[in-house]
Structure formats: structure tokens, C-alpha cells
Amino acid sequence: MRKKEIILYVLVLIIITFMFSACVSAPSKNKELKNIGVTRDNPLLQYFTKLHPDNEVILCGQEDVNNDNTKDLVIIYRVSKTKNAMKIVIAKEHNYKCSNEVPAPMENQIIKFKNIDDKDQIEVIVSGSKNGQVGYAIFRLQNMKIVNLFGNDMEDCC
Ligand SMILES: [Ca+2]
Ligand SMILES: [Ca+2]
Numbered sequence: 001m002r003k004k005e006i007i008l009y010v011l012v013l014i015i016i017t018f019m020f021s022a023c024v025s026a027p028s029k030n031k032e033l034k035n036i037g038v039t040r041d042n043p044l045l046q047y048f049t050k051l052h053p054d055n056e057v058i059l060c061g062q063e064d065v066n067n068d069n070t071k072d073l074v075i076i077y078r079v080s081k082t083k084n085a086m087k088i089v090i091a092k093e094h095n096y097k098c099s100n101e102v103p104a105p106m107e108n109q110i111i112k113f114k115n116i117d118d119k120d121q122i123e124v125i126v127s128g129s130k131n132g133q134v135g136y137a138i139f140r141l142q143n144m145k146i147v148n149l150f151g152n153d154m155e156d157c158c
Contacts, residue, residue: 036057036058036059036060037060037062037111038062038073042060042062043091043096044072044073044089044091044096045057045073045075045089047089047096047098048073048075048089048098051098055079056077057075057076058076058077058084058104058109059075059076059109059110059111060074060076060111061073061111061112061113061124062074063113063124064121065088065090065113065121065122065124065141066090066121066141067121067122070091072088072090072091072141073088073089074086074088074111074124074126075087075088075089076104076111077104082106083103083158084105084158085101085102085103085104086101086103086104086126086139086146087099087101087146088124088141090141090144099144099146100144100145100146102139102146104128105127105128105130105154105157105158106128106129106157106158107130108127108128108129109128110126110128111125111126112124112126112127113125116149121140121141123138123149124138124139124141124146125137125138125139128157129157130156130158133153133156133157134153134157135152135154135155135156135157136151136152136153137151137152137154138150138151
């Protein structure tokens with residue numbers, strides 16, 4: 001190899017090494033964001049934690065559940081070692097309000113949104129488990145109350 005070629009070869013190697021290390025060292029995104037579903041500075045979440053400072057938030061889901069074009073926040077939180085619950089914080093301009101409380105699964109909680117009956121507001125589907133027993137329920141917010149429309153084995157997982 002001529003000297004010029006060797007220099008070029010080394011240069012390419014350096015560039016490849018640099019690109020590879022840049023890929024590998026790319027920082028992994030905020031772990032907390034993935035864990036509870038929203039960032040801690042979410043104003044609806046902050047409203048909730050002010051009202052319930054002792055309840056650990058487990059999972060949140062953000063969606064417009066009362067069909068007024070503002071995002072609301074479904075929150076599953078710990079009440080005690082053996083009890084979890086769920087509330088929805090409703091956003092009305094800059095005023096927030098909490099719904100009633102309903103039982104929520106102890107483990108593997110998932111919050112999903114789907115307009116099951118294809119009309120009016122979206123419905124909230126919550127699933128989870130306790131000691132391997134899986135259950136789920138479909139909720140709808142009506143007049144600031146979480147109404148259980150349909151449940152399957154929820155008592156086994158809550
Ligand atoms: Ca709303
Ligand atoms: Ca609906």
C-alpha cells in the first residue's frame with residue numbers, strides 16, 4: 001500500500017469507530033417517563049399529588065374522557081399494601097377536578113382508551129393482575145363519576 005492509501009484507510013477506521021461509539025453511548029431516555037406514563041411536571045398529575053401526597057402513583061393515561069377537547073388524566077395509585085385505586089383528573093381550562101375512586105388492579109396495570117360503542121366520549125379499559133389472576137374492566141366517565149360498564153374477574157386482581 002502506498003502511504004496515501006494507508007492514511008486514508010486509517011482515517012476511515014477512525015470515522016467508523018467514532019460513529020459506532022456515538023451510537024452505543026446515546027443516552028437512554030428518561031426512565032420515569034416510561035414508568036408512569038407521563039412526566040412528573042404534568043399539571044394534572046401535580047394537582048393529584050397535591051391532593052394525595054401520600055399515595056404513590058403507579059400509572060397514568062392521558063386522554064379526553066369527557067369529550068370536551070381537553071386531555072384528562074387517568075391515574076392508578078397505591079392506597080395501601082393490599083389496595084390500589086383509580087381516579088380521573090378532569091381538566092377544565094385551568095381548573096382541575098377529581099372524579100370518584102374505583103378499585104384498580106394490584107400488578108401489571110394497563111390503561112387503554114377506546115370508543116367501544118362508537119358514540120359520545122371514549123371509554124377507559126383497565127386491566128391487570130394479582131397473584132397471577134388476570135382481570136379487566138371497562139369504565140366511562142359520567143357526570144364526574146367513573147362508572148363500571150363491564151368487568152371480568154376485576155375482584156380477583158384488585
Ligand atoms: Ca376532557
Ligand atoms: Ca363511547
